[in-house]
Amino acid sequence: MRVWKFGDDVDTDAIIPGRFLTIYDPAELATHAFEGTRDDFAPEAEEGDIIVGGRNFGCGSSREHAPLAIKGAGITVVIARSFARIFYRNCINTGVLPVICPDAETIREGDTVEVFPDEGYLIANGVRHDIEPVPAFMQKIIAAGGLVEYAHTIEELELCTK
Amino acid sequence: MSATITEKIFSGRCAREVCAGDVMMAPVDAAMIHDITGPLAIDKFVEMGGKRVFDPAKVILLFDHQVPADSIPAAQNHVMMRRFAEEQGILNYDVHEGVCHQVAVEKGRVLPGDIVVGSDSHTCTYGAVGAFATGIGSTDMGFALRFGALYFRIPESIRAEVNGTFAPRVGAKDLVLSIIGDLGADGATYRAVEFTGPAMEVMDMPGRMTCCNMAIEMGGKAGIVPPDETTRAYLAAIGARTTRQKENITPDDDAVYAAWKDYEVTDLAPKVAVPHNVDNVVDVTAVAGTEVNQVFIGSCTNGRYEDFMEAAEVLGDQSFSPDIRVIIVPASRSEYLKTLRAGLIERFVEAGAIVEGPSCGPCMGGAFGLLAPGEVSLSTSNRNFRGRQGSTEAEVYLCSPATAAASAISGVITDPREVA
Numbered sequence: 001m002r003v004w005k006f007g008d009d010v011d012t013d014a015i016i017p018g019r020f021l022t023i024y025d026p027a028e029l030a031t032h033a034f035e036g037t038r039d040d041f042a043p044e045a046e047e048g049d050i051i052v053g054g055r056n057f058g059c060g061s062s063r064e065h066a067p068l069a070i071k072g073a074g075i076t077v078v079i080a081r082s083f084a085r086i087f088y089r090n091c092i093n094t095g096v097l098p099v100i101c102p103d104a105e106t107i108r109e110g111d112t113v114e115v116f117p118d119e120g121y122l123i124a125n126g127v128r129h130d131i132e133p134v135p136a137f138m139q140k141i142i143a144a145g146g147l148v149e150y151a152h153t154i155e156e157l158e159l160c161t162k
Numbered sequence: 163m164s165a166t167i168t169e170k171i172f173s174g175r176c177a178r179e180v181c182a183g184d185v186m187m188a189p190v191d192a193a194m195i196h197d198i199t200g201p202l203a204i205d206k207f208v209e210m211g212g213k214r215v216f217d218p219a220k221v222i223l224l225f226d227h228q229v230p231a232d233s234i235p236a237a238q239n240h241v242m243m244r245r246f247a248e249e250q251g252i253l254n255y256d257v258h259e260g261v262c263h264q265v266a267v268e269k270g271r272v273l274p275g276d277i278v279v280g281s282d283s284h285t286c287t288y289g290a291v292g293a294f295a296t297g298i299g300s301t302d303m304g305f306a307l308r309f310g311a312l313y314f315r316i317p318e319s320i321r322a323e324v325n326g327t328f329a330p331r332v333g334a335k336d337l338v339l340s341i342i343g344d345l346g347a348d349g350a351t352y353r354a355v356e357f358t359g360p361a362m363e364v365m366d367m368p369g370r371m372t373c374c375n376m377a378i379e380m381g382g383k384a385g386i387v388p389p390d391e392t393t394r395a396y397l398a399a400i401g402a403r404t405t406r407q408k409e410n411i412t413p414d415d416d417a418v419y420a421a422w423k424d425y426e427v428t429d430l431a432p433k434v435a436v437p438h439n440v441d442n443v444v445d446v447t448a449v450a451g452t453e454v455n456q457v458f459i460g461s462c463t464n465g466r467y468e469d470f471m472e473a474a475e476v477l478g479d480q481s482f483s484p485d486i487r488v489i490i491v492p493a494s495r496s497e498y499l500k501t502l503r504a505g506l507i508e509r510f511v512e513a514g515a516i517v518e519g520p521s522c523g524p525c526m527g528g529a530f531g532l533l534a535p536g537e538v539s540l541s542t543s544n545r546n547f548r549g550r551q552g553s554t555e556a557e558v559y560l561c562s563p564a565t566a567a568a569s570a571i572s573g574v575i576t577d578p579r580e581v582a
């Protein structure tokens with residue numbers, strides 16, 4: 001399990017370039033993940049690897065292809081100092097756990113990382129770092145297994161208009 | 163209670179007064195899908211057990227990113243979307259109609275006080291008519307199509323109060339680039355940006371759309387201009403109903419803002435966002451003389467008649483540099499027709515430009531106009547990320563239509579104020 005380290009402002013065009021957006025299959029998307037910006041990623045990423053970014057990870061286009069490409073590569077945890085809003089939400093909806101860690105920058109390429117989302121921390125190379133809790137309403141979605149699964153649990157929608 | 167425009171819009175649709183930070187399941191007044199993100203959203207809708215969309219009249223369905231189909235998979239996506247529209251009774255704006263955000267607004271599908279979602283990050287453009295509009299992913303969209311509602315966390319707002327009067331050949335694009343330069347690419351993350359003040363009050367609807375369009379480039383969840391006489395006149399001119407707006411949604415000056423920023427445009431210079439980040443913003447003079455290979459005037463940011471007028475005024479009776487490619491793409495059929503009827507298309511073609519039918523064009527490096535390694539593009543669109551318009555070794559600079567036109571004449575980045 002290896003850490004793939006990225007910098008600030010990693011945009012979704014970098015995660016999956018626009019020319020691959022007619023693809024929807026996560027495994028196939030994964031073969032083009034970070035194409036042109038990080039060409040060793042697609043051939044070498046393995047099940048259980050972790051992506052670590054800096055600030056504003058996943059900015060730009062709303063394409064859900066981005067978390068899908070990451071998921072297709074076998075990665076289910078992305079750690080960053082901060083996330084762009086749409087990407088953060090897309091991760092939760094597609095079953096990739098976005099972890100906000102103020103110390104993300106101290107995690108290095110190749111480190112071993114274990115995340116304890118419920119306890120609110122992660123361990124990187126033996127050092128403990130705090131992570132931000134996932135908002136309560138998003139936890140419900142994660143607990144259900146994603147937004148699709150959550151939708152199936154809804155019997156009657158509780159609208160704020162009531 | 164004093165409130166931001168976002169709080170007022172959500173309070174207007176909920177049984178109680180809401181504040182920033184509240185999380186709620188709120189109804190949506192419109193949901194927009196296009197040819198790239200739509201197929202996945204439809205799949206998700208079906209996976210969620212969806213049979214009929216919540217309200218076909220509230221679904222905006224378009225084709226704009228890969229039109230006419232530029233590949234067989236794109237053509238297949240189009241077929242799937244058309245079939246869905248027909249089955250569901252959704253009005254289909256097919257491949258000829260234009261870029262989603264322009265079409266959604268000009269067809270009167272978004273009104274002041276509406277809550278709108280779109281599976282495209284620049285959905286924030288609709289804030290120009292005083293709606294709360296935000297981009298969402300395809301799974302969220304599947305949910306919205308199924309239930310007609312979505313979870314929202316009401317964002318805090320940043321107030322951008324804009325004062326002064328623009329100098330000639332300086333305008334909305336230069337303003338919004340300078341705000342992004344100031345706040346940074348993540349300066350408004352999880353927040354709504356309210357554009358207010360005297361300079362916004364006299365700004366036309368296309369300029370307001372340019373500003374709101376780029377709210378996402380500072381991380382914003384929405385960009386909003388309070389609706390006023392200009393909004394009402396615009397909506398009346400396009401024949402839109404304005405009755406849906408019930409509450410007064412003018413923001414209160416003493417509302418709680420995450421930040422209050424004052425901007426002064428009187429001395430504002432034309433701005434350029436330098437590769438590869440939208441917040442790398444400098445005065446045009448700092449990069450003047452940079453050689454370019456391609457100039458693109460178009461996109462949902464700057465593909466309207468007024469943008470082409472701005473470019474044409476700079477162009478006058480001159481020609482574009484024969485050493486570069488000038489690609490002009492109107493944002494919609496209606497903007498195309500206005501531009502055509504005013505004689506501008508003829509002028510552009512005469513000057514050496516390629517004019518394409520309404521679409522996203524080279525904005526996202528999909529359909530045509532891609533860049534080779536080492537090439538430089540100057541673009542009136544909204545993103546200059548590495549690889550956005552083709553090769554990851556190409557460079558994209560962002561600017562206003564006036565700066566694009568001035569540079570297209572000389573073949574190097576040029577200050578539009580220096581063109582006679």
Ligand code: SF4
Binds near residue numbers: 227263282462525544
């Ligand atoms: S013109 Fe560009 S930014 Fe606008 S919707 Fe199309 S691809 Fe997106």
